[in-house]
Amino acid sequence: MHHPLRRTTVSRLPAVILQRKLATSSSSSKQPPELPPCDFVPDLAESKLGKFEIERIHKLNLNPSLKPYYSEPLLITQGHRQYVWDNKKRRYLDMFGGIVTTSVGHSHPTLLETISRQSRKLWHVSSVYLNEEVHEYAAKLANHFPEPLNNVIFCNSGSEANDIALLMARSFTGAFDVVALRNAYHGCSTSTMPLCGVGVWKFPVPLNFGFTHTACPDPYRGRVGGRFCRDSPVQTNRSCDCKEGGGCAAAEYYAEELEEVLSSTLPKRIAGFFAESIQGVGGTVQYPKGFLQRAYELVKARGGLFISDEVQTGFGRTGEHFWGFQGHGIVPDIVTMAKGIGNGFPLAAVITTQSVASSLTRAMHFNTFGGNPLSSAVGSAVLDIIEAEKLQENSLRVGTLLLRKLAELRDGRFSDIVGDVRGKGLMIGLELMVSKERNHRTAVPMPVEQVNGIFEDCRSMGLIIGKGGPSGNVFRIKPPMCITEADVTFTVDVLKVAFERHYERLARSSQK
Structure with missing residues (x-):
């Protein structure tokens, strides 16, 4: 059985690792990638409310527990399929899908026609009819x-x-x-x-x-589990007591935990x-x-x-x-x-x-x-x-491609900060950790302020993703199911640049 990964916080990587990272990076690798082309022409007429007024109303008249993402909140004005535009007429790739909600794409033309047709016919009657x-x-x-x-x-x-x-x-x-x-x-x-x-x-x-x-x-952060436990194109790199192709010892362990809860407290x-x-x-x-x-x-x-x-x-x-x-x-x-x-x-x-x-x-x-x-x-x-549109099939094909490309980040240059990649189809998580000398047994969740720095960099390059997990260190990637292979390439390229910028911030911090 494995011990849980440590949960104490670490503020930065050792300086020797940072120096090695920065020495092997190139200036060109830190240039923002270009969004895939899009032939949709948005209607970007000026809105009735300016951003200043919207933010003022948000503060005064809306639920105070609603906390917008980003240090400068993103004001989205229009969407089309997997893309959205902000009030500055800038396009973003939406890889969070309105919190896993925009399944077939923003403002899908079929849905626009359906809503128009049905609203002219019958908008609402109670279920008593x-x-x-x-x-x-x-x-x-x-x-x-x-x-x-x-x-x-x-x-x-x-x-x-x-x-x-x-x-x-x-x-x-x-x-x-x-x-x-x-x-x-x-x-x-x-x-x-x-x-x-x-x-x-x-x-x-x-x-x-x-x-x-x-x-x-949880095969990655739980007490037991490892690289043979998940039904996923990408397994955790944590060692495992299970045998490939055999039964899962971790599943039995957690089932025994549930059985003990049932028999002892209920x-x-x-x-x-x-x-x-x-x-x-x-x-x-x-x-x-x-x-x-x-x-x-x-x-x-x-x-x-x-x-x-x-x-x-x-x-x-x-x-x-x-x-x-x-x-x-x-x-x-x-x-x-x-x-x-x-x-x-x-x-x-x-x-x-x-x-x-x-x-x-x-x-x-x-x-x-x-x-x-x-x-x-x-x-x-x-x-x-x-x-x-065969969107389930697209989720499998494009999602598997994305998972494997993210796993390459974890297993390659960024193995000291990408702890785990997991999911199926377009239900994907990328967990950011801090590990010394790539020792995943001693890895700890990346501090939230560092996660937020990477998160902000992704937005600045036109990529919208989500966050989650009990430590706030998991990037949630759950886009409209119509994304393409070009969108996958853009997403991975943005993350690479964002991770490089993260190393630069740590290096500057360590020199102070």
């Missing part, structure tokens, strides 16, 4: 799932979808206790906040009654278990192969329901499958989805069996906007676009 759009969409969406998952409940956000799943699990089983993973994120409403295993999402109010967390099965019957297929906000964490299968067995033995959170991993993003849970060889009792379901349109859904869904009839349950005609038309069109 029938309309054809929601029924057509429900049948089409259900056809993307294995039986017996065939009953759809529409809503408006991922938090709300997980709230409904939580309600159904408790109502159907008659039990109350729910288990989730540490490092997980399932929403920030008062009902879903207790499911989250990341402390920054917790408010100091009574939340945790009936919720228990078990160890996060009643004989539980309501359910929540898990993302790949953790999103937590830093794109992938579990050891076979862990979710074992977790499924343990949960079912306790009478609980298995709830798969596909808010970020659904709709072909992982490449090999349309849903992330399919890569784990299980059929959940409940699946929740949002984000990419509507390409940014406020839409979410829960799918389950007829028997589990019937638990909602024990009292009144109603959603004014869930599955209204306009949102249903948009959701239906998104499914059509994914199929017509």
